[in-house]
Amino acid sequence: MSSNASSSPLHVLVIVASTRPGRLGPAIADWFVQAALPAATAGGVTLDIADLADIGLPLLDEPEHPSSGIYAHEHTRAWSRRVAAADAFVVVTPEYNYGMPAALKNAFDFLYHEWAWKPVAFVSYGNTSAGTRSVQMAKQVVTTLKMMPIGATVALRIADSIHDGQVLQSAGLDEGARRMLLELTRVASAMRSLRTEPDSEVTGITGPVDGLRLTVAQPDDLAELLVLQRCCWVQEALANDTLDLPPLRETLDELRESMSTWQLWCVRRHGRLVAAVRARANEGAWLIGRLMVAPDQAGNGIGSWLLSYVEQQAPQKTARYELFTGHRSTRNIKLYERAGYTLNHGEGTPAGTVHLTKQRQPAASVR
Structure with a gap:
């Protein structure tokens, strides 16, 4: 994982919360974007509207807990x-x-990690209270999701x-x-560093060599992960003659894009990315992919250790583990057979x- 916060432009997602017919939300969101656009343009900030009516999420229908990803x-x-990119x-x-x-x-409840360590601002509307009681309720939820x-x-x-369904022109x-956008982006810039050291670091896991740190992969890891992947698969290309x-x-x-369908883990040794793996549920199986160890770290037991860890992350109802490798990748095949x-x-x-x-062994019963 990169030790430096990303310097890429900030991306702000404007969420329209109401889905009922005749709602004012889209017009108010459009007003906000137009009013804040000069400040956004000056600061290199992109604004994107996410209308929950268009997104059309059903009532939470995911079988796994959102924190599992x-x-x-x-x-x-x-x-x-959409949320992870913001x-x-x-x-x-x-x-x-x-x-x-x-x-x-x-919409909040569908996800978990995607919201964390990001600031949120509110534009509310209503009659007597101007929607402020809605905001007070929402703040209790977002803080639980580690938003600010x-x-x-x-x-x-x-x-x-x-x-007539439009926000009246008002300089105030x-x-x-x-001003709200400027404060939001100022906080967002400061919080980027929090997302480079996620709370998802695995503790209590002793690695086969010193200095290992196992974490859930974050967006800032991906460029380095891609370099490691290409280094590792050069050997596979030679072994399989393709x-x-x-x-x-x-x-x-x-x-x-794969982060939306796979769980990815990274292993660093003294800060350097040396191993990675991904996995996802697939029709009762836990599909494990892209298990890789830096060539100069091979032979230290990191691959076997990481494979054992990722097996333990399978959902409770998993019946078996599955993986693929090259038909001439004898070293990999021997590792998996062991x-x-x-x-x-x-x-x-x-x-x-x-x-x-590999069939998953049922958990021992407790009497």
């Missing part, structure tokens, strides 16, 4: 990609019966600020929107590869 449905993976959020929300819309709570609500807010009383309101290997063709954008895997000679294995499986 294992998503069965494409609508969840798509939402995960550095900060602006939530445009009305107040329903002293609280936030159910659609907003549901900033102090600056914009609260619109419909009778005073809305006419526009200035409030700009350069036509997916790990050698994968681009940084494709690797980034770990209890057997070659599966069934149909459907991609050309040039072998399929290995």
Whole structure:
């Protein structure tokens, strides 16, 4: 993982919380973006509107806990990609019966890690309270997701600020929107460093050599991970007499996209990325892929140690582990066989590869 916070431009996701017919949310979100655009442009900040009515999330329907990052449905993976790509959020929300819309709570609940260590600001609207009680409820939820609500807010009383479904022109309101965005992006810049040292570091795991640190992969890891992957698969290309290997063709954008469907782990030794692996649930199996160890670190037991760890991360209902490797990758095959895997000679294995499986042992009962 990079030790330096990313210097790329900040990306702010503006979330329209209301999904009901006749809602004011889209018009208020459009007003906010236009009012804040001069400040955003000057600061190199991108603004993107995510309308929950268009996104169309059903009531939370994922079988695994959101903190697992294992998503069965494409609508969840798509939402995960939108949220993970953001550095900060602006939530445009009305107040329903002293609280936030159910659609907003549901959108929060679908994900977990994607929200963490990012600031959030609120544009609320309503009648007597201008939607502020909705914001108070939402703040309790976002702090539990490790988000940071900033102090600056914009609260619109419909009778005073809305006419014919549009926000009235007001230099004061526009200035409030700009100031809120400036505070949000200032906090977002400061919080980037928190996301380079995630709370997902694995503790209590003793590695086979000194100085190992195992973490869930983060976006800032990916460029370095891609370099490691290509170094490792050069050996695979030589062993299998082909350069036509997916790990050698994968681009940084494709690797980034994979984070929405795979769980990725990185291993660093004294700060240097030396190993990685990914896994995902697949029809009752735990599919393990791209297990790699830097060539100069091979033979130290890191691969076996990492394989054992990733097996332990499988969902409770997993019946077996599965993985693929090159049909001439004898060193890999021997490693997997020592770990209890057997070659599966069934149909459907991609050309040039072998399929290995291992039955998961049931947990011992406690009496």
